[in-house]
Amino acid sequence: MAHYITGLDIGTTKIGAIVAEVDGEALTIVGVGTSPSDGLRRGVVVNLEKTIRSIQAAISEAERMAGVPINEVYAGIAGDHIRSINGRGVVAVAGENNEISAADIRRVIDAAKAVALPIDREILHILPQEFIVDDQNGIKDPTGMAGVRLEAEVHIVTGAITSAQNIYRSIGRAEMKVLDLVLEPLASSYAVLGEDEKELGVIVMDLGGGTTDIAMFYEGCIRHTAIVGLGGKNVTNDVALGLRTPVENAESIKVNHGCAVHRDGDREETIEVPGVGGRQSRRISKAYLVDIIQPRIEEILSLAYQEIKKSNYVHLMTAGVVLTGGGSMLQGTIDLAEEIFDMPVKLGVPNGFSGLTDLAQSPIHATGVGLVHYGLQHRFDRNELLGNDENGLFKWVMNTMRKWFTALNRPA
Ligand SMILES: Nc1ncnc2c1ncn2[C@@H]1O[C@H](COP(=O)(O)OP(=O)(O)OP(=O)(O)O)[C@@H](O)[C@H]1O
Ligand SMILES: [Mg+2]
Structure with a gap:
């Protein structure tokens, strides 16, 4: 059965829905829906009812074009409530013979994300940047290396809980599920960089x-x-x-x-x-x-x-x-x-797909198309990642690192 990914860009002036059919790593855009939006102010939902109606209009248009129902979306989040900080964690390597194990990596990421988070904010993304083993920096995957001290640098993006909740609520009321909430410029980067x-x-x-x-x-x-x-x-x-x-x-x-x-x-x-x-x-x-x-x-x-x-x-x-x-x-x-x-x-014109290129190759759809690319590359569950499930965070870190590793070893 064909598999689809939908990106829903809830913008201040328009709501855009992009539906793509997935075949391996290839994306074919089969539906593009847009609807004027006036339920937001500076990227933040301020009128729920108006936002729900625009979401429904954009989704219906995209559904009609694609000929498939849309039940779940990757959604963007933006606004001046977004804060990003760089976190740094340090642990002593616990493994035998000072060999860095997966457990050490899990602990150091945990340490890096353990920033004092005000109660009204939630973590949207933890983006690992690099590891430092003793004094050697710039390491992408320290597994199996020998060291005494392991450090991790991560980029942590947080948002106001209420803003995130209003996005969840609008999409929920439009009878869809949010697979992940993605920082909008991060999403756009997947489409234009x-x-x-x-x-x-x-x-x-x-x-x-x-x-x-x-x-x-x-x-x-x-x-x-x-x-x-x-x-x-x-x-x-x-x-x-x-x-x-x-x-x-x-x-x-x-x-x-x-x-x-x-x-x-x-x-x-x-x-x-x-x-x-x-x-x-x-x-x-x-x-x-x-x-x-x-x-x-x-x-x-x-x-x-x-x-x-x-x-x-x-x-x-x-x-x-x-x-x-x-x-x-x-x-x-x-x-x-x-x-x-x-x-x-x-x-920056969105790229990396075939199908409805005439509609989707517009800078207006950078976020929507980027959300689809993001969805393709992060087919794991957000709750596993950010919830209390340590295994999930671990799986995610390993997943991310595996990707780095493949990228590093890819023949030029
Ligand atoms: N051809 C054009 N020339 C100039 N401006 C344009 C053109 N097309 C769209 N715009 C402007 O782009 C803006 C909308 O851009 P976009 O759709 O990326 O915003 P949004 O995603 O709704 O908002 P935000 O990301 O801030 O929440 C509007 O202000 C509109 O006037
Ligand atoms: Mg936008």
């Missing part, structure tokens, strides 16, 4: 409607995550205020004519602004529109740059920035980003 880029050092930046999500990778592991509470919606609102036009008009003017930088001839080019309340429509120069848009994009990108600079890894981002999300589609955004970051910037 190559393994080689993650190895070299790269930043994925998802410029959405409500938030701009950032994740930094180096040597194949996530190193830093951050969020800026501004996105494309703020740009639209600026256009609405600046041109004194309703938000819907402002949105289409932005999408069709907007640009983040001045181009030759934009003083002469004019755009029609529809009149409201019986008023006549009027014409403005394209340059005037750029004057409204540019400062906001500049603000968003500058705040994002400040977040990037907080990481110790900023100088190691050789592959630059991959900009994705609907906001990245605004003309001129890539140019402005290169200027502000002083790094190479490219547009």
